[in-house]
Amino acid sequence: MTELHTPQAGDDAAPDNDVVGLLMRQHGDVRNLFDEVETSEGDARQEAFRRLVRLLSVHETAKEEVVHPYVRRNVVGGDGIVEDRLAEARSAKEALSALDDMDTNDPKFLSQLLALRADVQEHARAEERYEFTHIRRSADTAGLASLAKGIKAAEAMAPTRPHPGVESAKANMALGPVAALVDRTRDAVRKAAGRD
Amino acid sequence: MTFNPLEQRGIPLDRQLRNWRELNVAPIDPDHCDPYTRCRIITMNGIEVEAIMFSHHMARRSPDVEVKRQLAGTRYIEAQQQRVVNWLLPGVSSVLETTIAYEQVAVDLTAWVARMEPDPYLKQAYQFGVLEDFDHLYRYANLYEMIEHRKADAIVDGLTEVMPGRPTKYHHRNPVDNVRDPYDKDEVNPLSKLHALTITSTEQQTMNFYMNTGPTYMEPIARQLYQEIGLIEEEHVTHYESLVDPGETWWEQLVNHEYNECYLYHSFMEQESDPRIKAIWELHLNMELEHLHIACDLMRRHDGRDPESVLAPQLPDVLTFEPNKAYLRELLDTQIDLTTLGAGYVREAHERFEKMQEDIHGGEEPPSERVMTQHDEMFGREYRLSTEGEHPDPALREK
Numbered sequence: 001m002t003e004l005h006t007p008q009a010g011d012d013a014a015p016d017n018d019v020v021g022l023l024m025r026q027h028g029d030v031r032n033l034f035d036e037v038e039t040s041e042g043d044a045r046q047e048a049f050r051r052l053v054r055l056l057s058v059h060e061t062a063k064e065e066v067v068h069p070y071v072r073r074n075v076v077g078g079d080g081i082v083e084d085r086l087a088e089a090r091s092a093k094e095a096l097s098a099l100d101d102m103d104t105n106d107p108k109f110l111s112q113l114l115a116l117r118a119d120v121q122e123h124a125r126a127e128e129r130y131e132f133t134h135i136r137r138s139a140d141t142a143g144l145a146s147l148a149k150g151i152k153a154a155e156a157m158a159p160t161r162p163h164p165g166v167e168s169a170k171a172n173m174a175l176g177p178v179a180a181l182v183d184r185t186r187d188a189v190r191k192a193a194g195r196d
Numbered sequence: 197m198t199f200n201p202l203e204q205r206g207i208p209l210d211r212q213l214r215n216w217r218e219l220n221v222a223p224i225d226p227d228h229c230d231p232y233t234r235c236r237i238i239t240m241n242g243i244e245v246e247a248i249m250f251s252h253h254m255a256r257r258s259p260d261v262e263v264k265r266q267l268a269g270t271r272y273i274e275a276q277q278q279r280v281v282n283w284l285l286p287g288v289s290s291v292l293e294t295t296i297a298y299e300q301v302a303v304d305l306t307a308w309v310a311r312m313e314p315d316p317y318l319k320q321a322y323q324f325g326v327l328e329d330f331d332h333l334y335r336y337a338n339l340y341e342m343i344e345h346r347k348a349d350a351i352v353d354g355l356t357e358v359m360p361g362r363p364t365k366y367h368h369r370n371p372v373d374n375v376r377d378p379y380d381k382d383e384v385n386p387l388s389k390l391h392a393l394t395i396t397s398t399e400q401q402t403m404n405f406y407m408n409t410g411p412t413y414m415e416p417i418a419r420q421l422y423q424e425i426g427l428i429e430e431e432h433v434t435h436y437e438s439l440v441d442p443g444e445t446w447w448e449q450l451v452n453h454e455y456n457e458c459y460l461y462h463s464f465m466e467q468e469s470d471p472r473i474k475a476i477w478e479l480h481l482n483m484e485l486e487h488l489h490i491a492c493d494l495m496r497r498h499d500g501r502d503p504e505s506v507l508a509p510q511l512p513d514v515l516t517f518e519p520n521k522a523y524l525r526e527l528l529d530t531q532i533d534l535t536t537l538g539a540g541y542v543r544e545a546h547e548r549f550e551k552m553q554e555d556i557h558g559g560e561e562p563p564s565e566r567v568m569t570q571h572d573e574m575f576g577r578e579y580r581l582s583t584e585g586e587h588p589d590p591a592l593r594e595k
Contacts, residue, residue, distance in 0.1 A: 004579065006345050012574050014342075021343070021415070028345030034227070035350065117227065121288045128290075136414055 006032065010155040019067070019139075019147035020132045026059055026155070027124040034117045038110070045104045049113075053100055054157070056120065057178045060089055061185040062154030063127075066147055066193070067135065075134040085131055088123040095119055100178065146193075153192035154185045199511045201458040202492070202504065206485030212273045219279055221476070223286035226293065231353045232517040233473055235301045236464045237284045238294075240480075242401030243394070243460055244278035247271075250453055254446050266494065270487050277480055284473065291409045292340050292418070296351045298402050299336060302329035303356055305398060307520035309391045310527075312513075318388055321376055321439055322395065323527055324534060324541060325432055330361030330524060332425050335564045338571040338579045339421055349581050355519050358581040360592040362532050364564035367428045370552045373536040374434040381441035381448075386508035389440070390456045394515070396436040403429035417570055420563035435536075444506075447495040451503045454488040463514035521584050529588040 006012075009025035016022055033052040040048050068085070071078040095116040102109055139147065224233060251271040255264050285294060306329060310322035337348035337358045348358050379388055406429055410422025444452070461481035468474035492503040534541045535549055545553075556562075561569070571578055580594065587593045 004347065004577070006341060006347065007575070009345060012345075013576065014574050024343060025345040031227070031346060031350075114228075118225075121227075125288045125290070133414075 008155070010152045016148050016152055017141065017145040018136075019144050019151055020136050022148050022151050023059075023063070023067070023132065024128060026055075026151075027128070030055055030059065030120060030124070034113070034120075037104075037113060042105070049099075049104050053096065053178060054181060056092075056096060057181055058154050058157045058185045060093070061182045062151050062189055065154075065186055065189040066150040067131070070139070070143075070147060071131060071134060074138050078134070081131050081134065085123070085127055088119070088126060092116065092119040092123055097178075150189045150193045153188045157181065157185050157188060199462060200509075201455060201462075201485055201488055201511060202507065204485045205489065206482040206487075209269060209273065209486055209490065212276075212483050212486070214276055214280070219276060219283075221280055221283055222472075224284055224470070224473070226286050226289045227350075230469045231297070231300065231351065231355055232304075233468065233470050234285075234297050235304065235517050236468065236477075237281055237473070238298055238301045238401075239305060239394075239398055240460065240464065240477075241278060241282040242398040243457060244274055244281055245401050245404070246393075246397035247274045247453055247457060248278060250449070254450060257446065260498075263494065263498070266490065270490055273483060274487070277483065280476065281480075284476075290344060291412060292336065292343060293346075293351060295336050295406070295409075296333065296340060296348050298405060299329055299333035300352050300356050301398060302326070302402060303333055303524070304517055304520055305515075306395060307523055307527075308516060308518070309395055311520070311523055312515075313388060313391055314385045315379065315388050317377070318379060318392065318439060320541065321435065322391075323531055324536070325395075325399075325435060326524070327361040327527055327531060328364070328367050328428065328432070330528075331364050331367075331564075332361075332428070334358050334360055334580065335364055335421060335425070335567055337581075339418055339567050341579045342567075342571050342574055343415060343418060347579065347581075352581070354581070354583055357521055357524070357583055358579070359587055360580075360589075361528065362534070364425065364428065365557065365562045366535065366553075367431065368552055368556045368562075369431060369536055370548045371431070371434065373538065373548065374431045374438075375539065376435060376438045377539040378439055378441045381444050381506070384441075386506070387512045389452055390459055390508075390512065392436060392439045393452060393456050394460065396433065396440070399429060399432040399436055403433050417563060417567050421567050424563045445499055447491075447499040448501075448506050450491045451488070451495050451506065454484060454491040455507055457484045458488055459511055460515060462511060463516070466514045467516060525584065525588045528592075532589055532592075 006028075008029045009022050010016065012025070014021065014025070030052070033048065033055060036048045037045055037052055064086075068082045071082050075081065095112065099109070099112050099116060102112070135147070136144070224237070226234075248271060251267050251274065255267045255271075258264050258267070303326060306322050306326040310319055310326060313319040313322060333348070333352075333356070340346055340348055352358065379392070381389070403426065406422050406426035410419060410426055413419050413422065458481060461477050461484055465474055465477035465481055468477055495501060495503050533543055535545065536542070537546050537548070568578060578594065
């Protein structure tokens, strides 16, 4: 049996004219990366974990830049919906930053990773059910597509598969800390949205 | 097995009620559970739903208010059992994820029953049906990767293969050809009665699930695929329920239902890998023993017959969730091109079948074909999981 590879959201040939569909596929990419971290060992685990951290950071930043402002502006009760999502995201971010400094070979790593995974998964489903449905209901086709453009720009910042030449954990670290990545993601999203 | 439910007493009915705290069970972890634990949960949910609805229908046909009260008493507890069992499924799972688990149940449960069924006509009914559920698993798996970027293998975990069965578009038959001949209640092996009830119940739950959750999807291809496969589940319920002898009295059927619940909870308790879930199967078995006892008393009183006259002398071997890959491959190799005609099976596309195909497809590809086309457009390939080599049918190998 050959191992099938699912390309990350944005790299598949979907038309990406619907921000919700794109974000839902990205939730699957995150889940796939959790699987990869859990099942790998040593340097491979370290490297997969770096990719997971990057994807989560980029995904959350892009949503804060693109999706939440839209929901606040266009959905009745949108502020409350966004506040609830931000609260979930905060707890996931705290768990993430605790893990971020940890050696993936640390015996405590896996149990903390599983706790993070549970937080992230609950947050993702809550978004799909309580936030994304409102977006699809209130945005027209062009609106969904322009939101998708912003998310796609962010996506390019966090490949879920190792880039050629960035295979080792050390090289990945060279991409810089999460904070810098978040800044670069914001810039990319704002540029795509023409908001510079 | 030396376990005879007729000789056991369970928990007295007036001590079976659970409070909110006891009903509030923690769900399984969808990313780390034993896939067959999830299959057992889905199976027992279908069994409990059937228990509840059968009891409602019986009560509606009962003129005796005392009987209605007795049925209501047992039924309320069964409703609590259903709420506990189905609430073991986690809120973080998507409908599509649960759907793939439903199809894993349909494949491995039906295949196991087909292997164990002693009656050749009944065995053929299960062999015929399982190749259709097998194909549904494959279509939904492709939809799953499109919508959630996840592979069905993350759910079935290599225990069940995911590849084409009898193509879904050919499952749409004239409804009259879905009605089988019933077994003879006085001649048939008691195990066969349990098999028919089990598979009817789980297919019925699958039908209910698809027909109610399908429209919660916004993606057009998802909505359409649920509509198509949901209609095939209607055919499957017709197919399996018609195997049961309609001459069984209401009392006899009630006893069969309760006996089957004892059989299945006992089976699942024996094989459960998760100790917390095993404790639930054990508790429910001890409840069911009392429900069976009550049903037997009703049968003696109102039917004037001994329940022993319609039941097996002892519990059959445990019903088991296990891989059925070799068996399924043999069926794929030999029975993929079957359809039904009247109460039997044929290989040619007869006139009534052709007419139904023409009318329902309306000259277009059905959703089950379009999902494959759309998946291919998105990924340049299809999704399948074949762990035992290429497809047994050369025509269905990946191009």
